[in-house]
Amino acid sequence: QKEVEQDPGPLSVPEGAIVSLNCTYSNSAFQYFMWYRQYSRKGPELLMYTYSSGNKEDGRFTAQVDKSSKYISLFIRDSQPSDSATYLCAMSMIKAAGNKLTFGGGTRVLVKP
Amino acid sequence: ETGVTQTPRHLVMGMTNKKSLKCEQHLGHNAMYWYKQSAKKPLELMFVYSLEERVENNSVPSRFSPECPNSSHLFLHLHTLQPEDSALYLCASSQGTGDGNTIYFGEGSWLTVV
Numbered sequence: 001q002k003e004v005e006q007d008p009g010p011l012s013v014p015e016g017a018i019v020s021l022n023c024t025y026s027n028s029a030f031q032y033f034m035w036y037r038q039y040s041r042k043g044p045e046l047l048m049y050t051y052s053s054g055n056k057e058d059g060r061f062t063a064q065v066d067k068s069s070k071y072i073s074l075f076i077r078d079s080q081p082s083d084s085a086t087y088l089c090a091m092s093m094i095k096a097a098g099n100k101l102t103f104g105g106g107t108r109v110l111v112k113p
Numbered sequence: 114e115t116g117v118t119q120t121p122r123h124l125v126m127g128m129t130n131k132k133s134l135k136c137e138q139h140l141g142h143n144a145m146y147w148y149k150q151s152a153k154k155p156l157e158l159m160f161v162y163s164l165e166e167r168v169e170n171n172s173v174p175s176r177f178s179p180e181c182p183n184s185s186h187l188f189l190h191l192h193t194l195q196p197e198d199s200a201l202y203l204c205a206s207s208q209g210t211g212d213g214n215t216i217y218f219g220e221g222s223w224l225t226v227v
Binding site: 002004008034036041042043044045046049088090100101102104106 | 117119153155156161169203205215216218220221223
């Protein structure tokens, strides 16, 4: 069993729809959770960073963490064609320089105009 | 523009060649990383340097040799690679305080081994 599971997609939605992405994990020691966006042939860029269970909102993006269920989500409201990318979840156990992040495989999202 | 720059962006090398990938971070961070991204596989951590000392080597074959001469620069020396080593190699950096878990990636070096 992989430590972090993420549906590879592709997830295709019409412009303006809500995009819902999620990851499940098996290791309860994960404490810190991140979402990255990766455009084709580019490096991943950090979108959201969360620590505690609950919701965190940043513009059109909402990150949700449920540690009891070992489940994290990312919601994108009012999706735009520019949101078409691969979204990677990542998580780690400690907060220190040189820490190890464990990534999901990424979900490819396509927002159609 | 990213605070982590990688060169070259694209590299094609034969199995007997020796080449190097270079990474420079302009963010004042104190940890740097090499990750490998292959098609249909999650990002794989290869090496971690914290304060210029290697703190993790994730069972990477010796044909990959990292070097971290200072906190801003990181190299990945490549020799006698195999075709299955063709992938996107990503450099990243992070700071150990504040949101120390967030790492920032460069745009990657696309490597093709022929």
